Amino acid sequence: xxxxxxxxxxxxxxxxxxxxxxxxxxxxxxxxxxxxxxxxxxxxxxxxxxxxxxxxxxxxxxxxxxxxxxxxxxxxxxxxxxxxxxxxxxxxxxxxxxxxxxxxxxxxxxxxxxxxxxxxxxxxxxxxxxxxxxxxxxxxxxxxxxxxxxxxxxxxxxxxxxxxxxxxxxxxxxxxxxxxxxxxxxxxxxxxxxxxxxxxxxxxxxxxxxxxxxxxxxxxxxxxxxxxxxxxxxxxxxxxxxxxxxxxxxxxxxxxxxxxxxxxxxxxxxxxxxxxxxxxxxxxxxxxxxxxxxxxxxxxxxxxxxxxxxxxxxxxxxxxxxxxxxxxxxxxxxxxxxxxxxxxxxxxxxxxxxxxxxxxxxxxxxxxxxxxxxxxxxxxxxxxxxx
Ligand code: MLT
Numbered sequence: 001x002x003x004x005x006x007x008x009x010x011x012x013x014x015x016x017x018x019x020x021x022x023x024x025x026x027x028x029x030x031x032x033x034x035x036x037x038x039x040x041x042x043x044x045x046x047x048x049x050x051x052x053x054x055x056x057x058x059x060x061x062x063x064x065x066x067x068x069x070x071x072x073x074x075x076x077x078x079x080x081x082x083x084x085x086x087x088x089x090x091x092x093x094x095x096x097x098x099x100x101x102x103x104x105x106x107x108x109x110x111x112x113x114x115x116x117x118x119x120x121x122x123x124x125x126x127x128x129x130x131x132x133x134x135x136x137x138x139x140x141x142x143x144x145x146x147x148x149x150x151x152x153x154x155x156x157x158x159x160x161x162x163x164x165x166x167x168x169x170x171x172x173x174x175x176x177x178x179x180x181x182x183x184x185x186x187x188x189x190x191x192x193x194x195x196x197x198x199x200x201x202x203x204x205x206x207x208x209x210x211x212x213x214x215x216x217x218x219x220x221x222x223x224x225x226x227x228x229x230x231x232x233x234x235x236x237x238x239x240x241x242x243x244x245x246x247x248x249x250x251x252x253x254x255x256x257x258x259x260x261x262x263x264x265x266x267x268x269x270x271x272x273x274x275x276x277x278x279x280x281x282x283x284x285x286x287x288x289x290x291x292x293x294x295x296x297x298x299x300x301x302x303x304x305x306x307x308x309x310x311x312x313x314x315x316x317x318x319x320x321x322x323x324x325x326x327x328x329x330x331x332x333x334x335x336x337x338x339x340x341x342x343x344x345x346x347x348x349x350x351x352x353x354x355x356x357x358x359x360x361x362x363x364x365x366x367x368x369x370x371x372x373x374x375x376x377x378x379x380x381x382x383x384x385x386x387x
Contacts, residue, residue, distance in 0.1 A: 002294045003030050008037035010056055011276075014283020021295065033290045035283070038062055046071055051384070052293050054286035057082060057273060058145070059229060060303050061202045069304040069355050072322040072382025074293060076301050078285040080145035082273035087149035089253065089272045090227050091157075094138075094195055096266055097223045097249035099130035134158035139193030141186065141209065142200035142228070143168045143176060150197060152177045164189050190217040195225065202229035212237035221248045227272045230254035239265075297359055297386035306350035308357045315345050317362035318386040319370065324379035325356040333358060336373045355381075 003025045004018070014035075015024075025031050028044075034053045040062045041053070053063060054076040068075050096102060107124055111117050138154045140147045143165035151161050155177050163176065164183040183189055189196060196218065200206050210224060211234040224247060226233050233250075235258045241247040242264035251266045252259055259265045273282070285301075292298045297320035298309040305322065323329050330349055337344050337360075346361035366385040374383045 002032045004033035004035060004290060005031040006035045007039040007041070008035075008056075010035045010037070010286070011279045011283035013280040014056070014285075014287045017284055017287045018291065022291065033294055035286055035290065036063070037282075046073060052076065052290055054078075054290045056279070056282035056286040059201060061229060065304040070381065074299055074302050074322075075304045076286065076289040076293070076299075077303050078282045078289070079301060081281040081285045082275075082278035083145035083149050085275040085278035086146045086227055086272040087153060088275075089268070090146070090150050090197055090225060091153060093225050093227065093251040093253075093266065093268070094133055094154075094197070094223070097195070097225070097251050098133050098136075100128035102266060104128035133195070135160065136194040137162060137192055139183075139189035139196040140164065140180075141189060141196065141198045143172050144199060145172070146227070147197075147199035148172050148175050150199065151180045155179050159195075162189055162193055186214075187217055190214055191219070193222070194219060195223040197225035198228050198232050200228060200232065202231055207231050208234045210234065210238075212240075215241045215246060218246065220246055222246070223249045223251070226250070226252045226254065230256055230259075235259050295386075297384060299357060302352075304352070305355055305357050306352035308348055308350040308359055310346060310348055310359050310361065313361055313387045315361040315387075316364050317366040319360050319362065319366050319374070320384040320386050321358045321360075321374055322381040322384075323356050323358065323377070324381070325351040325354055326379050329356065329377070329379060330358065332377050333360070333374060336370065336377075337362075340370065340373075342370070359386075 002022050004022055005025050005028050029047045032049060032051045035056060036053060037056050042064050050073055052074045055063060056078055058077055058079055060075060060077050063075055065075055111120055114120055136159055138159045139162045140151050141164050143163045151163050154161050162181045162183045164186050198210060209232050215237055224238060230252060238247055238250045239262055249264055249266060253268045253270050253272045255267045255269055259267050289301055292300060296312055297318055299305055299307050300309055343363040344360050345363050349356060349358045371383050371385060374380060
């Protein structure tokens with residue numbers, strides 16, 4: 001029996017997927033699994049028994065990934081599960097920035113007690129007129145689950161779409177419309193596009209991707225959309241560029257003191273993935289990942305350990321080892337089994353950056369002796385008897 005805890009409210013539709021082998025606890029100290037949305041885990045003490053964290057969402061900047069890896073805690077996210085929700089709001093953001101719908105609604109509110117509001121509207125409306133998005137050039141930085149969906153729908157809306165992603169996955173490439181112009185140099189996006197939207201994860205290397213220099217290369221009157229994370233954009237530079245007329249509108253899904261209420265900024269309270277459907281989808285995927293890892297040792301959609309899937313164990317025993325990605329680890333593991341005259345019936349080893357994961361299926365049940373010997377190997381972080 002495994003215990004899990006939720007650090008944020010998680011959709012019931014997802015929690016209902018837990019089988020009878022799992023029960024909920026309110027104390028993280030008792031939990032092997034954690035489900036989290038936006039709660040920051042950076043200053044949280046990770047209990048020793050904690051094996052996995054599943055983030056019901058895509059961004060994982062609220063979780064200390066490397067610290068978790070060092071402690072043998074696997075962190076999962078739910079790529080694509082909320083992509084449709086975000087995509088729909090990106091399209092809404094693009095329309096709100098192109099036509100001054102917000103200004104128009106505010107004007108109606110301010111004139112609501114005027115008896116001749118209908119006549120006044122016909123006179124005032126030119127202040128809020130805008131442009132259409134058809135035939136405009138849309139530049140998409142990052143073609144993951146969200147970027148690809150935005151690209152495809154924008155193409156259907158008659159836009160000319162430019163996509164930039166040096167790390168595009170095979171899956172994403174398969175899903176991308178062939179009409180999207182594949183850009184190899186990000187500057188081409190900056191120089192050519194009327195509307196630019198960013199869809200990359202926030203990491204040290206992606207902070208301030210859209211900075212003062214990038215903005216200086218953009219067309220006059222460009223619209224910038226940010227539904228990924230605020231720190232991806234140097235927002236003080238955006239405000240200056242709004243004042244100078246370089247940037248027409250900045251649409252952000254991340255309110256903060258820099259942009260909230262500022263002229264030219266349309267700021268939304270992080271609603272991209274806050275739909276019923278997205279929350280259900282993320283919770284279902286997160287629960288599935290957590291169960292699969294805790295019950296079978298399989299890693300699917302981890303952000304700090306390699307993916308590794310050996311299915312359900314049909315052998316007598318299964319051991320999972322989290323270790324440093326260094327030379328000679330496998331020979332040392334297999335040597336231990338050889339010395340004990342134990343047969344390994346199946347073995348998978350995968351690595352991701354500094355960390356690696358080895359799963360071994362055994363003809364005999366795992367013993368404490370095997371575990372102790374494996375734990376003693378230099379570079380081993382954690383040994384789990386899965387079965
Ligand atoms: C995500 O990272 O998945 C979205 O920003 C939504 C969220 O943070 O929950």
